[in-house]
Amino acid sequence: MTIGQELLQELTLEAEVTRRFLERVPFDRADYKPSEKSESLGRLAIHVAEIIAWWKECIINDKLDFIDFEPKHINTTQELLAYFDELLEEAKKSLVEAKNECFREDWSMTHGDDILFTLPKKQVARLFCMNHLVHHRAQLGVYLRLLDIAVPAVYGPSADDEDVILTRRFQENLDQA
Structure with a gap:
């Protein structure tokens, strides 16, 4: 099994x-923030979704530059x-196709000319x-x-x-009685 398949x-x-988690995000509350310092619910949910793109970026590229990053605008749970x-x-496709050697190569997160970090792709x-x-x-x-x-x-x-678990246990106890 390759490293990519293990990670997959x-x-x-x-x-x-x-x-x-994403199925439950109510976009009618997208502006909700638990505190002023917090990201909005909508932005956080989109960020959770977009993190999945980083797998492909990590495998096929040697860096991800955030200088011109624009988050996707999404308005509904669908x-x-x-x-x-x-x-x-x-x-998934990137992980299946990735060769083990790829994961030993260095990858960097950058913001223009600023290198935020560099690590081997496996890390x-x-x-x-x-x-x-x-x-x-x-x-x-x-x-x-x-x-x-x-x-x-x-x-x-x-x-x-918990309610589901308790109900199931209750029903199992009834069935055994």
Whole structure:
């Protein structure tokens, strides 16, 4: 199994969870911010989706320059999911086709002539692509919680799954009686 295929397995699992979070984003509340210092809900949700594009960027390029970056404008949950799904397919294709040697090459994040960091692509995939995704997805979960929107399970049940779990256990106890 190649490094790309190994990373693809992880990305696929994390993408399933991430999509469940994005499905719950209410764009009628896109301007919501839990504090003045926070990003808006809409911008955060779009950022979570666009992080998926970084996998392809990491694999096929030697840097990502943010000097002219313009975030995509999205107005509905359906647009957000379509954007995420499109980027995910590109990321998966890139990971399947990536050669192991690719992951030993250096990759840089830049802002024009300023180099923000340079790391081997394997570390970029882990730290910048995967960990960054999980970090911002967790932030999105906080926003959902504050808006009283059910937070999806991630690595185990969420508090919103508790009723489902209790109901299932109750039914199992009835069936055994």
